[in-house]
Amino acid sequence: MVMDMGRETGADAVELAYRPEYGDFTAALRARRRIRKGARLQRVLLVVVAVCAVVGTVAGAATGELPLFPMIWIVLVVVMMSLLPWLQARQLLALATRFGGHRATVTESGLTVTNDGSSTTVTWAAQPRYRETPELFVLFSDDKNVSCFTVLPKRGLRDGADADRLRAVLDRHLTRV
Numbered sequence: 001m002v003m004d005m006g007r008e009t010g011a012d013a014v015e016l017a018y019r020p021e022y023g024d025f026t027a028a029l030r031a032r033r034r035i036r037k038g039a040r041l042q043r044v045l046l047v048v049v050a051v052c053a054v055v056g057t058v059a060g061a062a063t064g065e066l067p068l069f070p071m072i073w074i075v076l077v078v079v080m081m082s083l084l085p086w087l088q089a090r091q092l093l094a095l096a097t098r099f100g101g102h103r104a105t106v107t108e109s110g111l112t113v114t115n116d117g118s119s120t121t122v123t124w125a126a127q128p129r130y131r132e133t134p135e136l137f138v139l140f141s142d143d144k145n146v147s148c149f150t151v152l153p154k155r156g157l158r159d160g161a162d163a164d165r166l167r168a169v170l171d172r173h174l175t176r177v
Contacts, residue, residue: 014166016104018156020096025089028138028151031131033085035177036146046081049074104152106169111139113150122150124173131177137166139174 053074060066096102099117110123127139127150135155141148157163170176 012108012169014106014162014169015158016106016152016156016162016166017101018104018153019101020093020151021153022089022093024136024151024153025092025096026085027133027136028149029085029089029092031133031136031138032140032146032149035129035131035140037144042081046078049081050078053078102156104156106152106166108169108173111150111152128174129177130170130174132167137170139170140177 053071056067056071056074060071096115099115102113102115104111104113110121110126112119112121114120122139126141127148128142129140131138131140135153137152137154139150139152140146152166154163157166
C-alpha cells in the first residue's frame with residue numbers, strides 16, 4: 001500500500017466515479033429523514049395540520065361560515081412542508097453539479113471525495129453511521145439533526161464485487177442504521 005499526501009491507495013481501496021443526479025439527493029434525503037428524530041415529529045405535525053384543515057373546512061361548511069384566512073395559511077403550510085424535500089434535493093444537486101464529475105476513494109482510514117473544484121477527506125469518526133438503499137450508500141454524521149451526509153451512488157462502482165467490498169469496509173468502521 002502506498003501513502004500519497006496522507007491518503008492510502010492500493011488494492012484495498014474502493015473507487016467510485018460518478019456525476020451527481022437528482023435521484024441521489026432525493027434518496028439520500030429520504031434515508032436521512034428515516035433516521036432523523038425531528039423528522040418523525042415533523043411528519044406528525046404535517047398530518048395534524050392537514051386534519052385540522054379538513055375538520056375546519058367541514059365545520060365551517062356545516063355552519064355556513066368558512067374561515068378563509070386561516071384555511072389559506074394551513075393549506076400553504078402543508079404544501080410548503082410537502083415540497084421542502086424536493087426543493088432541498090434540487091438545491092443540493094445545483095451545488096454538486098457546479099464542479100462536474102466526482103471521484104470517491106474509500107479506504108480503511110476514511111474516504112476522500114474529489115471533483116473539479118475541491119477535495120474533501122472524511123474520517124470514519126466524522127460520519128460514523130450509514131444506510132444502504134437500492135441505489136446508494138449514504139454516510140451520516142451522528143448529531144441529532146444529521147446535518148452532514150455523504151452520498152456514494154452504486155452506479156459509480158466499477159462492478160458488483162466493488163459494492164460488496166465497499167459494504168464490508170463500511171460495516172467494519174461504521175454503524176448501519
